[in-house]
Amino acid sequence: LSSPLPQSLCLVVPVWNSSTRGVHDLSRMVGPKGNQRKRRTLVQFLGDHFYDVQALREYFFRKQALKVQLENRSFLSIKNQYGPYITGAFFILKQGGAVKFQGEEWIRPSGRGHFSLDFLKFQAVPVEAVDASGCALNYNGLDNLLPLKELQSLWLQRCPHVDDWCLSHLHPLADSLQELSLAGCPRISERGLACLHHFQNLRRLDISDLPAVSNPSLIQILVEEMLPNCKVLGANWAQGLKLAPEEQARDAAGPVSA
Amino acid sequence: MLRRALQPSMCRCLSTRGLSARRGGSTLDWGGKVSEIKKKIRSALPGGSWDAPYDTSHLPPEHADVVIVGGGVIGLSVAYWLKRLEGRRGAIRVLVVERDHTYSQASSVLSVGGIRQQFSVPENIQLSLFSADFLRNINDYLAVVDDPPVDLQFNPSGYLLLASEKGAAVMESNVKVQRQEGAKVCLMSPEQLRNKFPWINTEGVALASYGMEDEGWFDPWSLLQGLRRKVQSMGVLFCQGEVTRFVSSSNRMEDASGEEVILKRIHEVHVKMDHSLEYQPVECAIVINTAGAWSGQIAELAGIGKGPPGTLQGTRLPVEPRKRYVYIWHCPQGPGLETPLVADTSGAYFRREGLGNNYLGSRSPTEEEEPDPGNLEVDHSFFQEKMWPHLARRVPAFETLEVRSAWAGYYDYNTFDQNGVVGPHPLVLNMYFATGFSGHGLQQAPAVGRAVAELVLKGSFQTINLSPFSFSRFYLGEKVQEASVS
Numbered sequence: 001l002s003s004p005l006p007q008s009l010c011l012v013v014p015v016w017n018s019s020t021r022g023v024h025d026l027s028r029m030v031g032p033k034g035n036q037r038k039r040r041t042l043v044q045f046l047g048d049h050f051y052d053v054q055a056l057r058e059y060f061f062r063k064q065a066l067k068v069q070l071e072n073r074s075f076l077s078i079k080n081q082y083g084p085y086i087t088g089a090f091f092i093l094k095q096g097g098a099v100k101f102q103g104e105e106w107i108r109p110s111g112r113g114h115f116s117l118d119f120l121k122f123q124a125v126p127v128e129a130v131d132a133s134g135c136a137l138n139y140n141g142l143d144n145l146l147p148l149k150e151l152q153s154l155w156l157q158r159c160p161h162v163d164d165w166c167l168s169h170l171h172p173l174a175d176s177l178q179e180l181s182l183a184g185c186p187r188i189s190e191r192g193l194a195c196l197h198h199f200q201n202l203r204r205l206d207i208s209d210l211p212a213v214s215n216p217s218l219i220q221i222l223v224e225e226m227l228p229n230c231k232v233l234g235a236n237w238a239q240g241l242k243l244a245p246e247e248q249a250r251d252a253a254g255p256v257s258a
Numbered sequence: 259m260l261r262r263a264l265q266p267s268m269c270r271c272l273s274t275r276g277l278s279a280r281r282g283g284s285t286l287d288w289g290g291k292v293s294e295i296k297k298k299i300r301s302a303l304p305g306g307s308w309d310a311p312y313d314t315s316h317l318p319p320e321h322a323d324v325v326i327v328g329g330g331v332i333g334l335s336v337a338y339w340l341k342r343l344e345g346r347r348g349a350i351r352v353l354v355v356e357r358d359h360t361y362s363q364a365s366s367v368l369s370v371g372g373i374r375q376q377f378s379v380p381e382n383i384q385l386s387l388f389s390a391d392f393l394r395n396i397n398d399y400l401a402v403v404d405d406p407p408v409d410l411q412f413n414p415s416g417y418l419l420l421a422s423e424k425g426a427a428v429m430e431s432n433v434k435v436q437r438q439e440g441a442k443v444c445l446m447s448p449e450q451l452r453n454k455f456p457w458i459n460t461e462g463v464a465l466a467s468y469g470m471e472d473e474g475w476f477d478p479w480s481l482l483q484g485l486r487r488k489v490q491s492m493g494v495l496f497c498q499g500e501v502t503r504f505v506s507s508s509n510r511m512e513d514a515s516g517e518e519v520i521l522k523r524i525h526e527v528h529v530k531m532d533h534s535l536e537y538q539p540v541e542c543a544i545v546i547n548t549a550g551a552w553s554g555q556i557a558e559l560a561g562i563g564k565g566p567p568g569t570l571q572g573t574r575l576p577v578e579p580r581k582r583y584v585y586i587w588h589c590p591q592g593p594g595l596e597t598p599l600v601a602d603t604s605g606a607y608f609r610r611e612g613l614g615n616n617y618l619g620s621r622s623p624t625e626e627e628e629p630d631p632g633n634l635e636v637d638h639s640f641f642q643e644k645m646w647p648h649l650a651r652r653v654p655a656f657e658t659l660e661v662r663s664a665w666a667g668y669y670d671y672n673t674f675d676q677n678g679v680v681g682p683h684p685l686v687l688n689m690y691f692a693t694g695f696s697g698h699g700l701q702q703a704p705a706v707g708r709a710v711a712e713l714v715l716k717g718s719f720q721t722i723n724l725s726p727f728s729f730s731r732f733y734l735g736e737k738v739q740e741a742s743v744s
Contacts (some may be wrong), residue, residue, distance in 0.1 A: 044404060056346075057403050065398050112330035139394060165394045168414030168471050190595075190613065191413040191474075198470075218613055222595045 068161060071095060072141030082120060084147035085127050089119055092145040095135040102128045102150065117161075126150035129179075133157040139166050147170045153179035157206075160185075164192030175196040181206040188212060190219045197226045206233040266422040284444045317538040318497035318529050322353035324714065325527045325542040327501050327556050328549035329356025331366040331478065331700055332692050334485040336546055336705025338400075341492040343711050350715075353540060355529055359498045363634060364484055365550050366700060368667025370584055370618065371498035372475040372599055373608070373701035374417040375441035376467060377434045378741040382698070383439040384722045385705040390472035392704035393481070400488040414596040415609075416469040418455075422733075423523035425603070425743040426464040433467050433739060442471040442728065448509070457593045459654055462603060467743075475599060475609060478700050497538065503528035504560045506686070520571070522686045524560060544714060546690045551579030551631075552723040553693035562687050571686060573733045577630040577694040580671035584620045585641050589659040592617060604648040616662065618634060619644050621695075634666040669697045678702065680709060681728040690714065691729060 012023050018146040046053040071094075079087040087105070089099040093115045098108040101122045106129075110117040127148045147149070151173055156162050170177075177199055182188055189212040196205070205227065213219050220234035326333045337352050343349045344430060361367050373393070375386045392399060397407045421429040429445075436443045447467055448460035490496070505526035507591060511519050524545050530537040549556045556565065557575035565571030592615050599609040608619030621644060623629065629637060640659060649659045672679065672694035679694040692710045705722060712720045719725065726738045 046401070051347075054403075061403050069398075074642060082326075099259060129573065164414055168474075171470050189411075191411065191415075194595045195414050195416075200651075221614070226595050 088148045097132040097135045100129040101125045129153040131155045155181040158184040163187035168194035168195040171198045179204040184209045202230045261680045285540045323351045324544045326546045329354045331703040333548035336710045337489045337494045339707045339711035349503045357500045369700045371478045374473045385702040388705040400484045400489045410476040414476045416473045417603045418598040419467045420463045421465045421696045421743045422603045423464045429743045478522045499529040501528045544688045548692045550670040570733045576673045579668040581629045581631045585664040587659045587661045591655045602652045606648045636664040671696045675739040
């Protein structure tokens with residue numbers, strides 16, 4: 001029993017042969033051939049053959065992105081009326097996160113997203129901590145958080161749209177921020193972690209479970225060197241050991257090792 | 259009259275030849291018309307001329323609205339924006355002609371991939387800011403349904419430019435312009451530099467400017483492939499071939515002072531296939547010259563620069579290929595993860611590459627040291643003699659480094675003022691340029707593409723005004739030059 005070559009190893013040469021159908025196809029052969037032979041769903045099949053269905057699919061695709069952009073708009077009118085702290089708090093609460101003013105308790109929205117507007121009286125009270133775990137926060141939305149000059153702790157766990165650009169955008173908070181958590185964010189890589197060197201006052205940094213980071217243990221060492229005063233919570237050292245028995249089982253089922 | 263009407267029909271019965279030879283004054287000319295119709299029917303039937311006798315599907319189409327010469331990042335960006343800004347779906351037929359589909363010598367993929375806003379010309383800063391915005395939201399622009407998202411592998415580490423005593427004043431005024439345009443750049447003194455980056459030797463440095471956001475470097479190949487995939491899904495036609503000839507027509511006109519001006523219009527582009535004498539004449543309305551380092555040759559084909567020197571007709575496109583080397587070296591004790599792209603006072607610059615303490619860098623040679631652009635061979639002695647001493651001086655850890663590899667690429671170097679040429683040619687009415695960026699084409703590509711598309715579709719620049727970058731500045735002698743800091 002021989003296993004087939006993984007599809008990513010098929011090299012495709014853009015030559016004229018019987019399966020290319022003209023000018024378009026010659027240049028479409030830039031990726032592995034395997035992608036073109038994947039099974040298509042009904043909607044995909046219809047989209048391949050009818051312009052209207054294709055346009056409709058593209059419309060729904062774009063609408064998803066627009067939804068995120070709408071949630072991350074800047075609340076200028078609130079900012080002018082109530083000031084930066086209230087704007088930041090309102091933005092986070094609307095996204096589904098929690099906010100803590102200095103000297104007050106945590107304010108969280110209910111399960112259905114409702115929150116009371118009691119915090120409007122805290123116009124002059126700075127925001128101390130923000131818990132935006134799981135929120136659809138993106139680069140533009142962070143503009144609402146940057147005026148919070150006394151922010152000490154920021155939790156961005158499992159935020160699906162926070163990426164390397166967002167980390168470079170956070171540098172105005174460098175003076176006050178002491179705790180930052182990026183655990184579980186799917187889009188953050190080691191390139192974004194490199195711009196955390198501005199945060200010299202940081203005392204706790206959580207960079208565990210970042211799927212896009214290529215070498216978690218090496219990155220942890222490099223980040224610890226970059227931020228000497230900070231306690232970096234990162235790769236689980238036992239992670240490498242846990243995978244080994246599973247890998248052995250896979251090898252036994254596969255082809256004879258070379 | 260009846261007799262006259264009858265006579266042609268009688269003659270047609272006698273001979274099938276057209277009657278116009280015999281009766282030149284006939285207004286109806288039935289004979290000629292019928293033979294034309296017969297010819298058309300014969301050609302439409304199988305075996306006629308509408309059906310080519312051999313397979314022509316590898317050739318470009320016979321008609322296209324816009325032909326883009328050069329399929330690098332700028333050409334693809336223009337194609338993208340043309341398709342995005344067209345009024346109706348499928349309104350414009352765009353053909354991209356690229357000589358080498360493997361992009362083996364293209365400047366786009368051999369580039370170091372940096373993007374910065376630290377320029378002195380405001381238009382350059384605006385172009386770069388828009389491009390950073392484009393790259394940040396790249397999946398909003400270039401995402402295709404059912405395909406994986408584009409991953410540019412952007413490093414937001416910023417640029418650090420160092421200035422000596424001589425260049426400090428210029429750097430300060432540059433930073434002022436940059437901040438006015440909205441770039442996030444800060445000035446640092448040698449003391450602050452030593453605190454932030456302890457591996458720098460600040461001897462000879464009077465001032466430094468550091469870009470905090472929207473600056474860094476990315477993978478140009480991903481951008482190229484992302485653009486290509488999106489542009490194909492929008493219906494742009496691609497062709498692998500070389501442009502060998504332009505067929506144009508001229509028009510003599512007089513300007514206000516009575517001097518004669520010859521205006522040209524390109525009607526056909528002859529695209530020659532690879533390793534073959536076969537070519538296809540593509541009838542087109544507009545030609546966009548984005549051939550990068552070879553734009554000068556394309557312009558010569560269109561007759562630009564053929565005239566008495568000193569006149570507008572005799573002004574060539576001053577873009578030529580210039581070879582630049584990029585070296586990769588390994589230094590175990592080198593600068594850490596936070597290293598920006600550091601540009602030294604001597605002109606040498608370097609950045610980190612990956613996680614294994616590898617660094618990548620280059621330097622622009624002086625005019626006298628310019629290497630021969632005939633090939634892409636690397637001269638390692640250039641690194642030993644002209645780069646290493648400056649690097650080792652600026653970063654003492656680089657005294658023990660080991661060169662791992664190197665490559666060379668072309669700049670589409672504008673010998674006039676080292677900034678881009680964007681806009682139509684004043685005499686060849688339908689040729690537009692988007693070339694000559696001399697090393698910062700990749701970082702300005704998205705914005706330049708939009709500017710050219712606006713120019714073609716709407717007639718004028720709508721978002722960023724690039725009229726200082728027009729071709730006529732070569733004739734008028736108005737240089738738009740970057741104030742260099744060294």
